[in-house]
Amino acid sequence: MRVDKKIEQVVREAVQTVFEIEAPEGSVVVETPKDKNMGDYATSVAMRLAKVLHKSPMDIANALVDEIKKNLPEAKDVTVANPGFINFKLADIVLTATINQIIAEGDNYGKNNTGAGKKILVEWVSANPTGDLHVGHARNAAWGDAVCRLYEASGYDVLREFYVNDAGNQIVNLGESLVSRYFEYFGKEYPLPEDGYHADDVKEIAIEIAKEDGDKWLDADSSERLQYFMDKGKTKELEKIDRDLKLFGVRIDSWMHETVFYENDKERINACLNRMDELGLTYEKDGALWFKSTDYGDDKDRVLRKSDGTLSYLTPDIANHVYKVERGYPTLIDLWGADHHSYVTRMQAALKALGYPDGTLTVDLTQMVRMVEDGKEVKMSKRTGNAITIRELCEDVGVDAARWFVVSKDIGTHMDFDITLAKQKDNNNPVYYAQYAYSRMYSILTNPDIKPFEETDDYSRLSDPKELQLLKMMSEFPKLVGEVAQIRKPNKITEYIMNFVKLFHSYYNSSHVNNPDDPELTNQRLGFIKAASITLKNALNLVGVSAPEKM
RNA sequence: ACGCCUGUGGCGCAACUGGAUAGCGCACUAGAUUCCGAUUCUAGCGGUUAGGGGUUCGAGUCCCCUCAGGCGUACCA
Numbered sequence: 001m002r003v004d005k006k007i008e009q010v011v012r013e014a015v016q017t018v019f020e021i022e023a024p025e026g027s028v029v030v031e032t033p034k035d036k037n038m039g040d041y042a043t044s045v046a047m048r049l050a051k052v053l054h055k056s057p058m059d060i061a062n063a064l065v066d067e068i069k070k071n072l073p074e075a076k077d078v079t080v081a082n083p084g085f086i087n088f089k090l091a092d093i094v095l096t097a098t099i100n101q102i103i104a105e106g107d108n109y110g111k112n113n114t115g116a117g118k119k120i121l122v123e124w125v126s127a128n129p130t131g132d133l134h135v136g137h138a139r140n141a142a143w144g145d146a147v148c149r150l151y152e153a154s155g156y157d158v159l160r161e162f163y164v165n166d167a168g169n170q171i172v173n174l175g176e177s178l179v180s181r182y183f184e185y186f187g188k189e190y191p192l193p194e195d196g197y198h199a200d201d202v203k204e205i206a207i208e209i210a211k212e213d214g215d216k217w218l219d220a221d222s223s224e225r226l227q228y229f230m231d232k233g234k235t236k237e238l239e240k241i242d243r244d245l246k247l248f249g250v251r252i253d254s255w256m257h258e259t260v261f262y263e264n265d266k267e268r269i270n271a272c273l274n275r276m277d278e279l280g281l282t283y284e285k286d287g288a289l290w291f292k293s294t295d296y297g298d299d300k301d302r303v304l305r306k307s308d309g310t311l312s313y314l315t316p317d318i319a320n321h322v323y324k325v326e327r328g329y330p331t332l333i334d335l336w337g338a339d340h341h342s343y344v345t346r347m348q349a350a351l352k353a354l355g356y357p358d359g360t361l362t363v364d365l366t367q368m369v370r371m372v373e374d375g376k377e378v379k380m381s382k383r384t385g386n387a388i389t390i391r392e393l394c395e396d397v398g399v400d401a402a403r404w405f406v407v408s409k410d411i412g413t414h415m416d417f418d419i420t421l422a423k424q425k426d427n428n429n430p431v432y433y434a435q436y437a438y439s440r441m442y443s444i445l446t447n448p449d450i451k452p453f454e455e456t457d458d459y460s461r462l463s464d465p466k467e468l469q470l471l472k473m474m475s476e477f478p479k480l481v482g483e484v485a486q487i488r489k490p491n492k493i494t495e496y497i498m499n500f501v502k503l504f505h506s507y508y509n510s511s512h513v514n515n516p517d518d519p520e521l522t523n524q525r526l527g528f529i530k531a532a533s534i535t536l537k538n539a540l541n542l543v544g545v546s547a548p549e550k551m
Numbered sequence: 552a553c554g555c556c557u558g559u560g561g562c563g564c565a566a567c568u569g570g571a572u573a574g575c576g577c578a579c580u581a582g583a584u585u586c587c588g589a590u591u592c593u594a595g596c597g598g599u600u601a602g603g604g605g606u607u608c609g610a611g612u613c614c615c616c617u618c619a620g621g622c623g624u625a626c627c628a
Contacts, residue, residue: 029567047608258628286626287626303625305626313628341555365622367622410564413557413564414621416563430576436589439588444587509585509586514587551589
């Protein structure tokens with residue numbers, strides 16, 4: 001059993017025994033103090049019970065401490081501190097015991113059951129299939145993927161979904177743009193639409209079509225031609241998105257096409273509209289159908305069906321979200337660009353209006369990324385003159401650095417991506433610093449001059465304060481993963497890694513693992529290094545960064 | 552004009568989601584070390600958490616007002 005859980009249980013029982021009350025929900029909080037001198041763990045339960053028990057926190061803490069001590073052999077020391085904290089200092093053996101546990105669990109170390117099998121659907125990236133993914137998408141993609149990894153490691157049943165907006169005007173524009181470029185290829189003129197796509201990748205697709213099909217579309221029926229170019233363009237753009245996400249290490253399980261909701265005579269959409277109509281949520285005005293979203297917190301009502309009879313973007317997306325729940329996912333997470341933030345309220349209003357409980361849909365917004373090189377903002381790719389793509393970013397700074405950088409800063413804040421730093425191959429670059437720690441561990445474990453690690457149950461020789469501190473961090477890793485999953489903040493993982501490797505590098509320089517005169521200590525330290533390397537590798541994996549054996 | 556997000560030492564970020572003396576890296580100053588893989592360690596400097604008020608045992612964190620920056624306010628998607 002995890003030590004923090006054990007402490008929580010013992011404290012809860014002590015409250016029961018000493019005060020003969022059930023500790024209220026949320027009152028027994030076990031945390032790790034900021035100041036290491038306070039102890040390894042602490043609980044603020046005495047302060048939280050002060051009101052209920054009509055006693056001072058110090059009195060409560062003092063009354064509990066003996067009972068806790070009696071039932072907690074894992075603690076070397078249990079003390080009370082102002083204004084009523086109960087602090088726990090763990091016995092070294094508790095820490096060293098985690099070594100074999102980590103080695104036994106291997107790649108699974110860090111997994112926990114916080115999610116308890118709860119089904120959760122994460123929709124992210126969801127870029128329009130009209131062009132290449134750029135750096136803004138990279139932030140969204142890496143963050144969402146890391147969130148999914150955290151959920152998966154914490155026992156949630158996750159579906160990773162990409163919503164493909166393939167039914168709107170932008171696809172018509174894509175088709176028209178392709179037709180225009182196709183004509184251009186054969187030396188003929190066809191107007192590029194005003195909102196058309198000018199980027200080179202669209203041109204390349206047009207050339208591909210020209211090479212595959214020849215000039216047969218020049219004289220074809222225009223609506224048939226447009227449909228063909230729309231389909232072809234969409235497919236090829238999606239193939240590129242898929243390819244780039246794979247390059248970036250991002251896995252998508254489910255590609256949900258907007259057009260699906262238009263199938264079978266808009267069966268799903270109409271079902272939604274009927275439900276909304278029956279609930280009295282809609283009205284007709286100026287020839288359009290409106291959703292009374294103002295009744296649910298929106299600042300204006302929203303159009304569902306435009307006066308020309310076509311649907312607004314919102315309508316199939318409501319059906320999309322309803323369909324997610326109907327597929328058995330009661331909890332939905334969306335990760336959108338900050339430019340969509342006004343859309344959050346209306347989507348939540350729609351779900352609320354349809355009777356889904358609050359909290360069904362959580363939307364996180366990803367703020368903007370500015371690319372900075374040599375202290376100056378880089379707006380455009382030097383090679384293409386267009387927005388910098390994920391692919392270029394990966395080629396330029398590498399997948400690991402790209403992912404690390406975008407995940408290490410909270411998604412809700414504006415970020416500057418320091419290209420210069422990301423490219424550096426020295427300790428100023430946090431990715432390099434972290435990966436280098438893993439390489440060092442690997443190099444120790446495979447050093448031919450050191451006798452390979454032999455399994456043991458005895459780690460009593462490990463007493464270096466840095467070793468014990470590292471062990472404590474290692475033992476807390478599964479708890480951290482579970483907590484971070486719930487708040488969806490993978491930047492906490494990169495932070496953990498940084499603190500961990502900083503301590504490791506320091507340890508490496510102060511304490512030699514290899515002591516030829518002391519094979520017992522050497523072997524115990526090898527076990528420790530092995531467990532440390534497993535923890536570090538698993539932590540890096542959670543944010544999609546590799547753990548290289550050699551650099 | 553309104554709405555949402557952000558504001559923490561010179562710079563980049565934390566603060567366990569309301570807990571203890573607001574931490575860490577870079578930079579800067581002084582000293583030590585140079586040994587498994589590119590050094591690392593110790594100490595110091597630096598803060599009225601944008602400003603003001605409130606809530607309570609306790610606020611960087613929650614509420615209100617002001618200021619600054621970003622984004623948004625379509626019968627576009």
